[in-house]
Amino acid sequence: MIKTYNKEQLDYVREGGKILAQALSILKDSVKPGISTMELDKIAEDFIRAQGAEPAFMGYNGYKHTICASVNEEAIHGIPRTDKILKEGDIISVDCGVKWKGFCTDAARTIAVGKISDEAHKLIDATEQSFFQAIKGLKAMSKVGDIGTRIENYIKGNTNFSIIEKFCGHGIGEEVHQEPRIINYVPKVKINLHTDLRKRLPAGCVIAIEPMINVGTKDVKVGDDGWTVVTGDGKLSAHYENTVIVLEGCVEVVTL
Ligand code: MF3
Numbered sequence: 237m238i239k240t241y242n243k244e245q246l247d248y249v250r251e252g253g254k255i256l257a258q259a260l261s262i263l264k265d266s267v268k269p270g271i272s273t274m275e276l277d278k279i280a281e282d283f284i285r286a287q288g289a290e291p292a293f294m295g296y297n298g299y300k301h302t303i304c305a306s307v308n309e310e311a312i313h314g315i316p317r318t319d320k321i322l323k324e325g326d327i328i329s330v331d332c333g334v335k336w337k338g339f340c341t342d343a344a345r346t347i348a349v350g351k352i353s354d355e356a357h358k359l360i361d362a363t364e365q366s367f368f369q370a371i372k373g374l375k376a377m378s379k380v381g382d383i384g385t386r387i388e389n390y391i392k393g394n395t396n397f398s399i400i401e402k403f404c405g406h407g408i409g410e411e412v413h414q415e416p417r418i419i420n421y422v423p424k425v426k427i428n429l430h431t432d433l434r435k436r437l438p439a440g441c442v443i444a445i446e447p448m449i450n451v452g453t454k455d456v457k458v459g460d461d462g463w464t465v466v467t468g469d470g471k472l473s474a475h476y477e478n479t480v481i482v483l484e485g486c487v488e489v490v491t492l
């Protein structure tokens with residue numbers, strides 16, 4: 237079942253989203269050559285706790301941190317490390333979650349470290365653009381599958397990049413991951429996982445839309461630490477995510 241929330245609950249989602257947007261903005265300003273991903277994690281945790289909120293990822297499946305920090309060929313779920321030091325030309329995907337008054341919000345940005353290649357720029361822009369294409373015209377009673385269709389149409393129509401298929405967006409609320417599963421592409425074969433695609437989004441539901449886009453192959457694998465997801469060919473990957481409230485006639489992005 238796709239859960240829906242009342243006005244008061246959605247206001248908590250909005251407030252949490254604002255804290256998360258501010259945290260991401262502070263992280264963006266903090267990203268520079270020489271900083272470690274663990275330092276970024278500490279900056280995010282301190283800020284979120286200072287607002288009276290909690291890091292939403294901490295404790296999730298035993299996860300011990302506030303952010304996921306994934307550098308270059310690392311696509312998602314990079315674990316913050318004191319010995320992972322950013323350098324000029326890197327790109328870093330920072331994914332963060334906030335829990336405020338019992339409600340979770342989830343958002344991610346890929347950030348340039350100093351001057352980056354044209355290709356890296358294109359990748360970051362296209363990933364962000366695919367999100368905004370996905371929410372264009374989205375509203376209550378839209379089909380879940382419309383989101384992946386729009387993301388795929390944009391990426392295929394405008395780039396030679398590929399869409400990661402092994403991970404997806406999701407409903408969000410009291411938990412970080414709830415129904416429905418929101419894939420970012422159009423499946424070529426019918427399998428069980430895709431039954432959510434025909435479901436319609438009810439007014440008052442909250443979802444996290446999160447395209448993950450690779451320069452090269454769409455294939456990814458989980459690294460030796462059991463968490464970090466890296467591209468199959470070692471080429472760059474970008475991630476862009478926001479928490480979105482579905483309303484009658486429109487959607488509201490709460491983490492911008
Ligand atoms: N941000 C991820 C998502 O978008 C969840 C993070 S998994 C965690 O779904 F373990 F790091 F929390």
Ligand code: CO
Pocket residue numbers: 342343405406444446477
């Ligand atoms: Co998410």
